[in-house]
Each structure stands twice: as C-alpha cells, then as structure tokens.
Amino acid sequence: MTQDVTIQDHLDPFKEISKKNKDKKKKKTTFEQEGKVAKKKERKEKDGNKSDADKKDKTKSKTKKKSESSKHDGISSSVTVKTEPEDEDFVSVKKNGAKQGEKRARQEEANDDPAIKSKKKKRKSEKDKEQPATEESEDEGKKRIKKEVKDEGDKKPKKTREEKEAAIALKVKKKEEEEQARWRWWEEEKYEDGIKWKFLEHKGPVFAPPYDPLPKDVKFYYDGKPFQLGLQSEEVAKFFASMLDHEYTTVEIFRNNFFVDWRKEMTLEERMVITDLAKCDFTEIYNYHKVKTEERKNRTKEEKLKLKEENAKLVEEYGFCVMDHHRERIGNFKIEPPALFRGRGDHPKQGMLKKRILPEDVTINCSKDSKIPVPPSGHQWKEVRHDPTVTWLASWTENVQGMVKYVMLNANSKLKGEKDWEKYEVARKLKNHVDAIRRTYRDDFKSKEMRIRQRAVALYFIDKLALRAGNEKEEGETADTVGCCSLRVEHIKLHPELDGETHVVEFDFLGKDSIRYYNKVPVEKKVYKNLQLFMENKQDGDDLFDRLNTPMLNKHLQSLMEGLTAKVFRTYNASVTLQQQLQELTDPEDTVPGRILSYNRANRAVAVLCNHQRAPPKTFDQSMANLRSKIEAKKEQILLAKKELKEAKKEAKENDTEKLRKVVESKKKAVMRGEEQLMKLEVQATDREENKQIALSTSKLNYLDPRISVAWCKKWDVNLEKIYNKTYRDKFAWAVHMTDTDFVF
DNA sequence: TACTCAACTTAGAAACCACGTC
DNA sequence: GACGTGGTTTCTAAGTTGAGTA
Numbered sequence: 001m002t003q004d005v006t007i008q009d010h011l012d013p014f015k016e017i018s019k020k021n022k023d024k025k026k027k028k029t030t031f032e033q034e035g036k037v038a039k040k041k042e043r044k045e046k047d048g049n050k051s052d053a054d055k056k057d058k059t060k061s062k063t064k065k066k067s068e069s070s071k072h073d074g075i076s077s078s079v080t081v082k083t084e085p086e087d088e089d090f091v092s093v094k095k096n097g098a099k100q101g102e103k104r105a106r107q108e109e110a111n112d113d114p115a116i117k118s119k120k121k122k123r124k125s126e127k128d129k130e131q132p133a134t135e136e137s138e139d140e141g142k143k144r145i146k147k148e149v150k151d152e153g154d155k156k157p158k159k160t161r162e163e164k165e166a167a168i169a170l171k172v173k174k175k176e177e178e179e180q181a182r183w184r185w186w187e188e189e190k191y192e193d194g195i196k197w198k199f200l201e202h203k204g205p206v207f208a209p210p211y212d213p214l215p216k217d218v219k220f221y222y223d224g225k226p227f228q229l230g231l232q233s234e235e236v237a238k239f240f241a242s243m244l245d246h247e248y249t250t251v252e253i254f255r256n257n258f259f260v261d262w263r264k265e266m267t268l269e270e271r272m273v274i275t276d277l278a279k280c281d282f283t284e285i286y287n288y289h290k291v292k293t294e295e296r297k298n299r300t301k302e303e304k305l306k307l308k309e310e311n312a313k314l315v316e317e318y319g320f321c322v323m324d325h326h327r328e329r330i331g332n333f334k335i336e337p338p339a340l341f342r343g344r345g346d347h348p349k350q351g352m353l354k355k356r357i358l359p360e361d362v363t364i365n366c367s368k369d370s371k372i373p374v375p376p377s378g379h380q381w382k383e384v385r386h387d388p389t390v391t392w393l394a395s396w397t398e399n400v401q402g403m404v405k406y407v408m409l410n411a412n413s414k415l416k417g418e419k420d421w422e423k424y425e426v427a428r429k430l431k432n433h434v435d436a437i438r439r440t441y442r443d444d445f446k447s448k449e450m451r452i453r454q455r456a457v458a459l460y461f462i463d464k465l466a467l468r469a470g471n472e473k474e475e476g477e478t479a480d481t482v483g484c485c486s487l488r489v490e491h492i493k494l495h496p497e498l499d500g501e502t503h504v505v506e507f508d509f510l511g512k513d514s515i516r517y518y519n520k521v522p523v524e525k526k527v528y529k530n531l532q533l534f535m536e537n538k539q540d541g542d543d544l545f546d547r548l549n550t551p552m553l554n555k556h557l558q559s560l561m562e563g564l565t566a567k568v569f570r571t572y573n574a575s576v577t578l579q580q581q582l583q584e585l586t587d588p589e590d591t592v593p594g595r596i597l598s599y600n601r602a603n604r605a606v607a608v609l610c611n612h613q614r615a616p617p618k619t620f621d622q623s624m625a626n627l628r629s630k631i632e633a634k635k636e637q638i639l640l641a642k643k644e645l646k647e648a649k650k651e652a653k654e655n656d657t658e659k660l661r662k663v664v665e666s667k668k669k670a671v672m673r674g675e676e677q678l679m680k681l682e683v684q685a686t687d688r689e690e691n692k693q694i695a696l697s698t699s700k701l702n703y704l705d706p707r708i709s710v711a712w713c714k715k716w717d718v719n720l721e722k723i724y725n726k727t728y729r730d731k732f733a734w735a736v737h738m739t740d741t742d743f744v745f
Numbered sequence: 746t747a748c749t750c751a752a753c754t755t756a757g758a759a760a761c762c763a764c765g766t767c
Numbered sequence: 768g769a770c771g772t773g774g775t776t777t778c779t780a781a782g783t784t785g786a787g788t789a
Contacts, residue, residue: 331777332777332778332779334777334778336778336779341780342758342779342780343780343781344756344757344758344780344781347780390751390752390753391752391753392752392753395751395752401780401781403750403751403780403781404750404751404752405779406751406752406753408752408753416754419753419754420754423754468755468782468783469782469783469784470782470783471782471783471784478781479781481781481782483782483783511782512755512756512757512780512781512782513755513756513757513758513780513781513782514781515756515757550783550784551746551747551784551785554783554784554785565783565784565785566783566784567754567755567782567783567784612756612757613757614757614758615757615758617772617773619771619772619773622771623771623772695756695757697757697775698755698756698757701755701756702754702755702756703755725774725775726775727775727776
C-alpha cells in the first residue's frame with residue numbers, strides 16, 4: 001500500500017540549497033533551455049492539438065505491447081519487476097537480480113541447459129526403471145515395461161564400437177585442423193591507430209534473386225473481381241500477402257504505409273482502379289505462398305542435400321574475404337532482399353517498401369592491389385573505394401530510413417575480436433576508477449548547477465540500473481523509445497514510500513526495440529529530492545533531464561577516465577555481476593551439472609539486470625498446459641497414495657505384523673516423494689512462466705567478459721562446450737587461448 | 746555548440762536444423 | 768516418418784559513439 005508521507009522540509013538540508021539555487025537558476029535556466037524547451041513546446045503543442053481520441057489511440061497502441069509484457073505482473077517476483085530492498089551500495093541491485101527466487105533458479109537453469117536437461121531426463125528414466133512400483137500405478141508400470149520391450153525391438157542397429165571411435169577421431173581431427181587454421185591475431189602486434197587492414201580482397205556481395213512471378217492461376221482480386229497486376233506491383237502485393245498471418249498486417253500504420261508505397265509501384269491504370277486496401281483480396285497469393293513454404297519444408301533428403309551443397313558453394317565463393325593473408329568469414333555477404341519494412345514497436349514507417357538494391361547502389365571497399373570484385377553482368381558498382389580505416393567491405397543506403405547498411409566481417413574475425421577485447425579492457429579499467437567516479441557523482445548531487453545535478457543523477461541510474469545512454473531521436477521517424485538521458489517525466493513515478501521502502505522511483509518506459517522497462521527502485525534520498533526538483537513545473541511529455549544529453553554526459557565521462565562512455569557501465573556492471581555471482585554460487589562440493597546450473601543462474605542475473613527480454617515462445621502456452629496437466633496428474637497420484645497409506649495404517653493397526661509395518665513405511669515414503677515431486681513441478685511451472693520473457697544469450701554474447709567464463713570453466717573443471725556453443729567459442733577464441741584459472745575481471 | 750552522418754555494436758525475431766518421442 | 772521442441776544461425780532493426788561541418 002502506498003502512503004503519502006510529507007517530507008519535512010526543515011529537516012532536509014538539501015531543500016535549503018535547492019531553494020536558494022532555484023531562484024538563482026531560473027534565469028539561467030530559461031537561457032540554457034531555450035533550444036530544448038522550444039522542442040518540448042513543439043511536442044506539447046503537437047500533443048495539445050491532437051484530439052483526445054488520437055491520444056487515446058496512441059496510448060492504446062503504446063500500451064498494447066505494455067499490456068502484453070505485463071500480463072504476468074500479477075505473479076510475484078515477475079522478471080520484469082526488479083526490486084531492490086536496500087540501497088547501501090551498488091552490489092545490491094545485482095545481488096537482488098540474482099537472488100530473485102533462490103528456489104527456482106536451479107530448477108529453471110536446468111530447464112535452460114540442454115546438457116542438464118538431457119542428464120535430468122536420463123536420471124529420471126533411470127530412476128523410473130529402478131523404482132517403478134513407487135513412481136507409477138501397477139497399470140502404468142505394465143504399460144511402461146511393455147513399451148520398453150517394444151522399443152528395444154524397434155531400435156535401429158547400433159553403431160559398432162569401431163564406427164563410433166572413427167567418428168570421434170574424425171571430429172577431433174577436424175577440430176585440430178580448424179584450430180591450426182585459426183588466425184592467432186592476439187599474439188601479433190596491433191596496427192597503428194586507425195588502420196584496420198593492409199590488404200583486403202573479396203568478391204562483392206550476393207544480390208537477392210530476381211522476382212519469381214506468380215503462376216497464371218493465382219489471382220489477385222479487387223472488389224471481388226480478378227485483377228491482373230503488372231510484375232512490379234505484383235511483387236509488392238506478394239510481400240504483403242505472404243505476411244497475412246502476421247500481426248503486422250492488422251496494424252493500421254503498417255497497412256497505410258504499405259498501401260501508399262504499393263500504389264507508387266503501380267501503373268497509372270492500376271492506380272486508377274486500386275484505391276482501397278480493404279477491397280483487396282490477397283487470399284490466393286497467400287495460399288500459394290503457404291503451399292510453397294510447405295513444399296520447401298517437405299523437400300526430400302536428396303533435394304535438401306543438393307541445396308545444402310549449393311549454399312556451401314555460395315558461401316565458399318562469396319562468404320569469405322582475404323584480409324592480410326588470412327581468410328576471414330564475412331558476416332552478411334547477402335544484400336538484404338526487397339521487403340516490407342518491419343520496424344519494431346509503434347514504428348511510424350512500418351509497412352513501407354524496402355526497395356531492391358542493385359549494384360549501382362553499392363559501394364565496394366577493398367585494397368587497390370586486390371582483384372576488384374566484378375559486378376553482375378550489365379551492371380556497375382556505385383563506387384569502388386580503398387579505405388583501410390574502415391572495416392566494411394560493401395555498403396549501400398536503404399530507402400526507408402536513409403541509413404547506411406554495411407557488409408562486415410563475422411564475429412569470429414580479427415577485426416571484431418580485437419574490438420571486443422578492447423571493449424572488455426576498457427570495462428576492466430573502469431574497475432579502478434569506479435569508486436572515485438561514484439564519489440564524484442554523489443558530490444554532484446548537491447551541485448549548485450542544475451545541469452551537473454542532472455548529469456549526476458543520470459549517471460547514478462546508468463551505473464546502478466545499467467540503463468542505456470538514451471540519445472535524442474527525431475520525432476515521427478522512429479518508435480517512441482527512450483534511454484536514460486531521454487527519459488521524460490511521464491516515465492517515472494515518485495513514491496515517498498512503497499512496499500515498506502522509502503524514496504522509491506517507479507520506472508515505466510519503452511527502451512531499445514520497444515522493450516518495456518519496468519522497475520521499482522529505492523534510491524538515495526538526495527537522488528529522490530533531485531528528481532522532485534527536476535520534475536517541478538514540468539508536464540508529462542517534458543524531458544526529465546532537460547539540461548543533459550548524451551554528448552555532454554560522455555564528454556564528462558571522458559574527463560573522468562580515458563575511453564569511458566555511458567555504455568561501458570553496462571559492460572562493467574554485467575561482467576562484475578557475473579564474476580560476483582559465480583563466486584557466490586559455485587559450490588566446490590557440487591557436481592559438474594550443479595556447477596553449470598550455478599553458471600546459468602549467474603548469467604540470468606545479468607540478463608535481468610540488463611533487461612534482456614524476448615517474445616514468449618510460440619509453443620509456450622502449449623508447453624505450459626502440458627506441465628499443468630502433469631501437475632494435476634501428480635496431485636491425483638498423491639491423493640491415491642494418501643488413501644492407500646490410510647488403508648495400510650488401518651490394516652496394520654488391526655493386525656500388527658512386521659510385513660504390514662513395512663508396507664505402511666513404504667506408503668508413507670510414496671506420499672512424501674509425490675509431494676516433493678509436486679513441489680518441483682510447481683516450481684518448474686513458476687520458473688518457466690518467469691523465464692518466458694528472459695533472453696540469456698544477449699548478455700553472454702555482448703556484455704560478459706569471456707575470460708571470466710573461460711577461467712571459471714578451467715578452475716572448476718567444466719567443459720567449455722557446456723557453456724559456449726561453437727559460435728561463442730569461435731567468437732571468443734582470443735579469450736580461450738589467453739585465459740588461465742587465475743583471471744580476475 | 747548544435748547538428749548530421751558514418752561506422753560500428755547491440756538486439757530480438759525468424760528461419761533453420763538436429764534430435765527425441767510417438 | 769511425422770511431429771514437436773529447443774538450440775543455433777541468420778537477418779536486419781535499433782541503438783551508441785565520434786568526427787566533420789556550419
């Protein structure tokens with residue numbers, strides 16, 4: 001329950017300064033703010049001009065995503081709600097993130113980890129075999145044995161020992177070859193500043209295949225009558241038709257944008273006829289698309305193999321480049337095909353036509369002395385450049401947002417790896433400065449200058465909550481999302497007291513990719529007071545930090561530590577959290593699977609801290625339903641076991657023999673076991689529910705210093721493959737090779 | 746100093762694929 | 768062999784940052 005607590009001004013020394021400063025600052029404020037305030041006014045006016053209905057619509061569509069993600073807010077310790085009981089130091093948030101649901105963690109990580117999962121399954125089936133009588137009813141037992149016998153008969157002929165050994169040897173050989181071919185760039189000297197390569201040769205990007213027209217019998221209908229579209233407009237119609245089962249095509253902005261752009265592709269005659277999207281019937285095109293998708297899925301083994309080979313050939317030819325005598329994999333050598341733009345959240349440009357890119361749109365970057373890529377016949381490149389200060393191989397400008405797109409190297413390349421290593425080194429360096437930086441911004445909470453106070457509070461949030469910097473965005477060009485510096489008054493609520501905590505800030509905003517950030521955080525009193533001050537005389541749509549932007553913040557950070565920017569705090573706090581959690585959770589007595597569980601729990605703590613979410617899996621509801629029916633079955637089983645226990649007790653009372661006493665004991669155990677299993681299932685259900693929206697991979701790939709993981713694996717004798725799949729091992733090869741057990745972030 | 750743009754990293758969704766179960 | 772499930776890979780949108788320019 002929220003209580004209104006009046007803060008006694010006379011007891012608050014901060015208020016004194018604030019009062020004094022406020023008057024002084026007011027004049028300055030008007031001056032300094034002019035630019036930003038003007039913008040805000042514009043926004044307000046815009047908002048003001050909008051009708052209430054418009055506003056409602058906007059809120060509705062904005063909250064649509066919110067309501068989806070908050071469906072589970074009712075569940076205690078929902079993952080989207082991060083609480084922090086104490087504000088003593090900066091560890092608390094991270095600790096809390098990790099400790100959310102101590103009980104659930106082991107179980108839940110087991111759900112995440114395939115190795116553990118299969119082991120669990122294995123353990124379970126072994127257990128089942130050992131104790132069928134206690135685990136299942138007589139009937140079930142019979143069925144199971146019958147099935148096992150049948151399965152035994154159905155089993156395919158097993159591989160011989162020799163075959164198995166040969167397969168393993170082949171795998172080992174392949175691994176060794178790969179290892180030998182690996183460019184150990186981390187053992188070489190770095191190039192002078194700014195130079196990325198000395199020699200670069202590649203074959204240019206692969207273009208999207210030409211449009212494959214619809215068969216004659218697949219018709220588009222307008223106003224109930226078949227209408228023959230020209231190739232150009234048919235292609236765009238097909239983009240829309242093949243998305244009919246996607247939510248996008250029900251969204252008004254998407255439909256409108258599509259229709260406007262589609263009409264641009266039409267002939268005059270087509271444009272004269274097709275004037276209303278609601279009268280367009282794409283069903284036949286949609287069905288045709290579905291059939292084609294099915295056909296693709298149902299290809300024979302031979303067809304699949306042939307395609308695989310063709311693809312491998314393409315990768316072999318275009319998927320690699322030669323950089324300084326080494327063959328490096330290209331990350332995205334295929335040019336993005338034409339499509340309808342799928343902006344995320346309430347993106348004002350969703351549905352617009354992303355046009356086909358031709359060689360004439362593409363700039364090539366390579367060495368002067370390399371074999372210059374040959375454009376497809378009849379075409380030419382927009383430009384051929386030889387710029388060794390950039391990492392891209394080709395680039396083009398897309399038409400929807402006017403942004404430059406690049407062809408770049410794969411994450412396992414030298415260029416990416418070196419940058420990654422550097423990133424973690426900067427974050428490690430922050431470790432030595434962070435105490436002083438925290439002291440500085442705490443001092444700045446009391447600064448006479450408003451802009452310094454705002455900077456201090458923003459930095460406090462970036463450090464404590466791992467918020468993104470939050471650049472300013474052009475209104476109407478992208479979805480309305482914010483980061484720290486761009487927070488608006490409407491995004492926070494101040495609670496003097498909430499759920500037994502004082503000075504609580506409730507955050508609720510859409511961050512990158514329109515992912516909702518919702519968190520209730522108790523903050524230091526000075527932060528709270530400052531926020532009150534920042535919000536004074538402002539309206540919902542006004543900037544919370546009206547005298548701060550990201551360049552200003554980063555400039556300040558540079559003065560505190562070379563190379564320091566806002567995003568370094570995210571890397572730093574994520575890696576520190578992982579290290580702390582591993583230290584806390586790893587039990588020397590644990591088995592290897594137990595240790596892996598600890599690792600995954602630590603990883604999860606970081607994902608929660610960084611607010612890495614995902615859309616619930618499509619099969620989520622079904623798998624939850626299955627789990628729930630398992631729970632129901634277990635409950636019934638317990639009831640039955642209890643009934644049997646009661647009867648056994650009665651019988652033993654009437655006729656007290658050793659045999660009957662044993663029966664009672666075994667029935668008791670059965671009840672207890674059943675209850676334990678039920679509890680586990682229930683915990684598992686809660687876990688799955690809460691894990692529904694958590695994405696672990698993003699932090700693993702981008703925020704956690706891989707050396708922490710490698711060192712941990714080596715120290716605790718855990719196979720690295722249990723933590724990192726091949727992609728990760730390749731990307732972090734530098735860390736794998738240079739890290740020993742004693743590495744400390 | 747504000748603004749724009751290029752270059753890069755970070756991000757989730759979707760497609761793909763391998764494996765287990767029925 | 769069909770199907771479901773979940774991990775991996777691919778795709779591309781959406782951020783951050785720094786440099787150049789007016």
